[in-house]
Amino acid sequence: MAIDRRFTGKVGVPDGELAFELRGAGTPVVLLHGGALDRSTWDAESALLAANHTVIRYDARGHGNSSTPTAPFAHHEDLHSLLRALELPSATLVGLSLGARTGIDFALTHPDQVERLVLVAPGISGMAFEDPFVLEHLRQIGESGGDTTVLAECFLRMWVDGPHRSPTEVDPALRTRCATIATANLTRHNPGGQRFATEVGAWNRLADLTAPTLLVVGDQDSTDIHGAVNRIAAAAPAARAEVVPGAGHLVNLERPADFHRLLLDFLDR
Numbered sequence: 001m002a003i004d005r006r007f008t009g010k011v012g013v014p015d016g017e018l019a020f021e022l023r024g025a026g027t028p029v030v031l032l033h034g035g036a037l038d039r040s041t042w043d044a045e046s047a048l049l050a051a052n053h054t055v056i057r058y059d060a061r062g063h064g065n066s067s068t069p070t071a072p073f074a075h076h077e078d079l080h081s082l083l084r085a086l087e088l089p090s091a092t093l094v095g096l097s098l099g100a101r102t103g104i105d106f107a108l109t110h111p112d113q114v115e116r117l118v119l120v121a122p123g124i125s126g127m128a129f130e131d132p133f134v135l136e137h138l139r140q141i142g143e144s145g146g147d148t149t150v151l152a153e154c155f156l157r158m159w160v161d162g163p164h165r166s167p168t169e170v171d172p173a174l175r176t177r178c179a180t181i182a183t184a185n186l187t188r189h190n191p192g193g194q195r196f197a198t199e200v201g202a203w204n205r206l207a208d209l210t211a212p213t214l215l216v217v218g219d220q221d222s223t224d225i226h227g228a229v230n231r232i233a234a235a236a237p238a239a240r241a242e243v244v245p246g247a248g249h250l251v252n253l254e255r256p257a258d259f260h261r262l263l264l265d266f267l268d269r
Contacts, residue, residue, distance in 0.1 A: 006050075011058075011085040013078050016067035020058035020082060024050030027115070028091035029267070030079070031057040032099025034121075034250065036155050036182040038064030044256055045094070045263070053267075056091070058082060060098065062189045062197075069193035076105035076200070083113065092267065096120040097159065097249060104232075105200045107209055117213040118263060121221055121249045124228050126203030131224045133163035148186045155182050162248040164220045174253055206235035213239035214266040216259065218247030225249065 006023040021039065029049055031042040039057040049055045059066040061078055079102060083091060090113045095103035100122030107114045129135055137154040144150040160178050161170050213236050217229045233241045242262050247255040 010065075011082050013061070013081045014073065015071040016061055016069065016073070018058050018061065018067075018078055018082055019065035020056060020086075021046070022086065023047075023055045024053055026053040028054045028056065028088045030083070030091045030093050031055065032079070032093060032095035032102050033057070033060065033063070034097035034099055034159070035060075036063070036159075036185055037178065038181055038185065040064075040181065041096075041250070041253060045252060045260070048260060048264075049267075053092075054088075056082070056086065056088075060102070062193050063185055068189040069196040072196050072198055074105070074198045074200075075102040076109055079103075079106050080110055080113075089113065090115050092116040092118070094118040094120070094263070095122070096252065097123055101125055101199075101202075104202045104206075104209065107211055108200055108202055108205055111208070111210060114211045116266070117209065117211050118216065118266060119213060119229075119232065120216045120251050120259075121218065121225050122215065122228050122232065123225075124202050124206070124231070125199035126201040127224070127228060129224050130227075131163060131222045134158055134222055134224055146191065148183060151186055151191065152179055152182045158222070159249045162218075162220045163222055165248065170248070171254070174250070177253075178250070203231075206232050207237070209236040210238060212266075212269075214262065215239055215241040216244060216251055216262055217241065218244050218249060218251045218254065220246070220248040222249070 008021045010017045033041050038059050042057045046055050062069050092115045093103040100119040137158045141154050215229045233239050244255050244258050252259045
């Protein structure tokens with residue numbers, strides 16, 4: 001079994017810095033968190049994978065202890081800067097939501113640096129939201145005037161509860177945990193900073209995703225996310241999809257045992 005080394009640090013990127021943690025030893029795996037969250041949402045996976053892998057997780061720019069965007073940047077190029085700083089020529093990417101969106105952009109831009117992709121409840125750069133439930137909460141966000149309470153609750157309704165469940169049908173501890181993280185992000189970082197983020201527009205380029213790819217989605221997630229999963233599965237030549245019953249958008253937090261089984265099976269193949 002590999003030694004579980006562990007350290008944290010910060011890596012400079014253009015006009016900012018990324019806070020990261022590296023743990024374990026072995027083939028590299030990078031964990032990419034969802035929007036409005038931070039790297040702590042991968043606590044269980046970091047511990048699980050460190051036995052056989054070098055596990056890297058970090059706070060995306062505008063999240064957690066990383067810097068607030070102040071100029072144009074790209075999440076996938078931040079990832080490239082991090083891997084270069086850590087002298088890792090390639091890695092498996094495990095991303096949820098925004099993290100999956102970043103992983104897709106990175107795989108299209110730097111395909112030789114991606115061993116495998118695990119895309120959990122993925123977004124895709126260039127996609128348009130159509131789910132009326134999501135659109136209504138995006139409207140509320142637009143009219144919120146930046147009210148942190150409204151922004152955090154809209155995030156919880158869209159991406160923790162989802163369109164098929166009321167707040168009372170979701171584990172209250174999960175809601176509280178996500179609300180705490182989201183509120184801290186909204187307080188520490190200017191949410192408007194994400195307007196500086198640039199992307200590659202992957203929606204019509206998914207056939208170029210050649211790395212072995214596992215797609216994971218909860219059956220309670222938005223139709224927009226299910227549509228994204230189906231589009232990737234149909235276009236990417238080495239992709240397969242798994243649906244996790246009883247889970248919403250945050251599959252790894254709601255159904256960790258099911259997610260870990262799928263993840264380990266994919267990585268061990």
